[in-house]
Amino acid sequence: MYQYDEYDQRIVDERVAQFADQTRRYLGGELSDDEFRPLRLQNGLYIQRHAPMLRIAAPYGNLNSKQLRTLGHIARTYDRGYGHITTRQNIQFNWPRLEDVPEILGLLANVQMHAIQTSGNCIRNVTSDPFAGVAADERVDPRPWCEILRQWSTFHPEFAFLPRKFKIAVNGAAEDRAVIQVHDIGLDIVRNAAGELGFRVLVGGGLGRTPIIGEEVAAFVPWQQILNYCEAILRVYNQHGRRDNAYKARIKILVKALGVPEFARQVEAEFAHLEDGPSTLTQAEIDRVASRFTDPVLSPLQADAGYRARLAEDKTFAAWARRNVREHRVPGYASVVLSLKPHGVAPGDLTAEQFDAVADLADRYSFGEVRSTHEQNIVLASVREADLVALWQDARAIGLATPNIGLLTDIISCPGGDFCALANAKSIPIAKAIQERFDNLDYLFDIGDLEINISGCMNACGHHHVGHIGILGVDKNGAEFYQVTIGGQQGNEAALGKVIGPSFAAAEMPDVITSLINNYIDHRHDDERFIDTVRRIGVEPFKTRVYAERGARQQAGEIAHV
Amino acid sequence: MSDIIKNGRIQADDWTVLRLAEGEEAATVALPAGRVIVPLALWQARRDALLEQARAGAVGVWLAGDDDPTALAADLAALPVIAVDFPKFADGRGYSLATLLRTRHGYTGALRAIGDVLRDQFFFLLRCGFSELQPRAGKYTAAQLEAALASLRDFSEPYQGAVDRPEPLFRRQPRRPLAREAA
Numbered sequence: 008m009y010q011y012d013e014y015d016q017r018i019v020d021e022r023v024a025q026f027a028d029q030t031r032r033y034l035g036g037e038l039s040d041d042e043f044r045p046l047r048l049q050n051g052l053y054i055q056r057h058a059p060m061l062r063i064a065a066p067y068g069n070l071n072s073k074q075l076r077t078l079g080h081i082a083r084t085y086d087r088g089y090g091h092i093t094t095r096q097n098i099q100f101n102w103p104r105l106e107d108v109p110e111i112l113g114l115l116a117n118v119q120m121h122a123i124q125t126s127g128n129c130i131r132n133v134t135s136d137p138f139a140g141v142a143a144d145e146r147v148d149p150r151p152w153c154e155i156l157r158q159w160s161t162f163h164p165e166f167a168f169l170p171r172k173f174k175i176a177v178n179g180a181a182e183d184r185a186v187i188q189v190h191d192i193g194l195d196i197v198r199n200a201a202g203e204l205g206f207r208v209l210v211g212g213g214l215g216r217t218p219i220i221g222e223e224v225a226a227f228v229p230w231q232q233i234l235n236y237c238e239a240i241l242r243v244y245n246q247h248g249r250r251d252n253a254y255k256a257r258i259k260i261l262v263k264a265l266g267v268p269e270f271a272r273q274v275e276a277e278f279a280h281l282e283d284g285p286s287t288l289t290q291a292e293i294d295r296v297a298s299r300f301t302d303p304v305l306s307p308l309q310a311d312a313g314y315r316a317r318l319a320e321d322k323t324f325a326a327w328a329r330r331n332v333r334e335h336r337v338p339g340y341a342s343v344v345l346s347l348k349p350h351g352v353a354p355g356d357l358t359a360e361q362f363d364a365v366a367d368l369a370d371r372y373s374f375g376e377v378r379s380t381h382e383q384n385i386v387l388a389s390v391r392e393a394d395l396v397a398l399w400q401d402a403r404a405i406g407l408a409t410p411n412i413g414l415l416t417d418i419i420s421c422p423g424g425d426f427c428a429l430a431n432a433k434s435i436p437i438a439k440a441i442q443e444r445f446d447n448l449d450y451l452f453d454i455g456d457l458e459i460n461i462s463g464c465m466n467a468c469g470h471h472h473v474g475h476i477g478i479l480g481v482d483k484n485g486a487e488f489y490q491v492t493i494g495g496q497q498g499n500e501a502a503l504g505k506v507i508g509p510s511f512a513a514a515e516m517p518d519v520i521t522s523l524i525n526n527y528i529d530h531r532h533d534d535e536r537f538i539d540t541v542r543r544i545g546v547e548p549f550k551t552r553v554y555a556e557r558g559a560r561q562q563a564g565e566i567a568h569v
Numbered sequence: 570m571s572d573i574i575k576n577g578r579i580q581a582d583d584w585t586v587l588r589l590a591e592g593e594e595a596a597t598v599a600l601p602a603g604r605v606i607v608p609l610a611l612w613q614a615r616r617d618a619l620l621e622q623a624r625a626g627a628v629g630v631w632l633a634g635d636d637d638p639t640a641l642a643a644d645l646a647a648l649p650v651i652a653v654d655f656p657k658f659a660d661g662r663g664y665s666l667a668t669l670l671r672t673r674h675g676y677t678g679a680l681r682a683i684g685d686v687l688r689d690q691f692f693f694l695l696r697c698g699f700s701e702l703q704p705r706a707g708k709y710t711a712a713q714l715e716a717a718l719a720s721l722r723d724f725s726e727p728y729q730g731a732v733d734r735p736e737p738l739f740r741r742q743p744r745r746p747l748a749r750e751a752a
């Protein structure tokens with residue numbers, strides 16, 4: 008991963024000092040709540056249901072073992088013994104004390120980490136493909152570009168107080184695993200007909216209250232100009248984005264209001280002034296940033312006989328390998344996903360001991376590095392095939408080898424009403440109840456690829472719109488209810504799910520999922536995934552089934568009164 | 570008299586910022602005595618009458634977040650000061666306005682941040698080309714304002730180019746690749 012130089016280090020150190028002073032002034036009454044709020048948010052600090060919540064940046068998901076151990080230490084010392092991987096590849100702690108935050112930031116700075124711009128109305132942590140640099144289908148490694156964007160956006164003086172939060176994602180592979188279509192700016196690294204590198208630029212995607220798929224505003228921006236082009240977009244947004252209504256303040260609303268052609272025209276007009284200006288990137292800078300990524304140099308290895316043999320004779324291992332092991336671009340290596348979704352645990356949670364243990368696994372098997380994923384799991388990017396069995400055994404011992412990656416129980420969920428002050432309803436208990444209902448692995452394998460996303464409110468931190476099954480917490484006369492969508496999808500074919508009908512009580516949710524799954528199984532063609540069946544036959548048959556079976560249950564008096 | 574921050578120091582200042590109260594008209598409102606910074610609408614309504622006073626250093630203009638700086642393009646040389654108003658410190662339009670005045674329109678005169686100007690924004694304001702910072706009236710005691718000067722220097726080597734330092738860090742400083750560093 009990227010190694011800081013003296014300048015990177017100085018900036019995070021100066022940030023720690025700045026925030027320590029701001030916190031001191033706040034606690035001393037010199038800064039009001041309103042004045043302190045944006046300052047602490049731009050340091051990832053929320054005031055939540057129970058305590059402040061601190062969100063720490065994992066730039067485009069990259070973490071090393073030293074950092075993981077520091078996170079474990081923070082979980083143990085300042086939290087209640089666990090932390091949480093977010094849907095934007097960051098790490099959250101739910102119980103730190105405000106007074107301790109400067110000290111925590113100091114510990115983080117010691118291991119080249121920070122909480123800069125993980126919240127607030129500014130440019131947020133840039134996200135990307137967790138398999139960057141190792142994926143077989145990669146065109147260009149997105150990480151140096153992410154880092155260049157991270158540096159450009161860090162304390163950008165013009166864009167520190169935008170109308171609303173601003174998220175950038177970068178993809179460099181054939182399959183978009185960075186969900187660029189639902190970001191404020193989605194950058195797709197491409198080559199033009201002449202073979203030159205550049206960016207296809209999407210703008211105005213986003214979930215939340217008004218989910219919109221981003222649209223292309225430029226088919227090809229030469230790589231040298233990408234910061235200039237982003238600056239043009241941000242300037243148009245900073246000046247003209249709405250500030251009168253937080254719900255209409257995202258750039259997607261501006262793009263919608265102006266229309267894509269007019270928005271693109273304004274950006275082009277601004278870009279015309281910035282093109283070839285001082286922020287124009289140089290090959291030397293790209294090479295320098297790339298050189299600071301400490302990637303191992305891997306040469307192809309022979310296929311490992313022990314691994315193949317184990318696959319053939321050990322069904323449990325084979326099941327794990329099938330779901331949690333991915334092809335690597337170098338023969339003889341694989342990428343491994345550690346599942347943070349054991350059934351019955353809050354999705355994405357890691358205990359302090361697990362942080363330490365994952366650090367050990369990284370050191371032992373994957374060159375001391377891991378990546379967090381927006382699906383809230385952890386990737387060991389480069390593992391020798393010959394080590395897979397040993398890694399599997401070690402991961403099992405710490406409860407991170409559930410063979411469910413991409414399956415129904417690999418649920419993406421926001422913290423919801425258990426932690427989040429904005430929630431309409433709880434998310435985690437719904438995830439757990441569904442995991443308990445579908446606890447049979449053979450059945451899960453038979454159901455196959457299925458993504459369930461849960462958000463506790465319209466802010467859509469659980470990305471429910473793009474879940475094959477999306478679950479959204481809603482408030483119905485003060486009671487917690489859940490609205491269900493199906494047909495959403497992330498990736499190249501990104502699509503927003505459709506609501507199937509009236510919402511459900513919490514206790515009904517496992518039954519609702521069962522009805523959806525049964526309908527899928529009755530209608531699916533060979534090897535057809537849930538999402539493909541939904542696309543082929545439409546929402547209607549699912550809807551009919553769900554509400555018919557619900558009616559039957561109600562008549563049978565099975566449903567708890569709510 | 571109020572205090573402003575200029576050239577890294579606290580200085581007494583005698584400009585009055587005129588804001589139109591409800592019912593007051595830009596065309597007719599009486600100007601206060603002394604040096605005055607008027608809203609853009611007033612300037613536009615009474616430009617001919619005020620131009621001489623501006624040239625004499627007694628009238629400046631302030632812009633609101635949604636004002637178009639192009640409106641002052643012809644007057645940049647005549648104005649002794651242009652101010653940009655921050656109705657709330659979290660309203661960041663003024664940063665783009667200042668940047669545009671400096672980079673697009675080539676304004677080199679005094680550029681002042683007024684309104685809800687707080688120390689935790691000083692660093693960003695300076696970077697966007699403001700040369701005078703007028704903290705919100707009554708916000709800081711003398712001692713607090715003195716301490717607030719530290720915020721002008723929150724970060725010593727920012728990454729990106731801006732008005733104060735147009736070149737980004739990778740052009741300003743030799744940043745080394747990792748391999749050579751290790752060797």
Ligand code: SF4
Nearest residue numbers: 421427430463464468
């Ligand atoms: S979706 Fe709503 S409830 Fe869930 S974390 Fe986001 S704001 Fe909180």
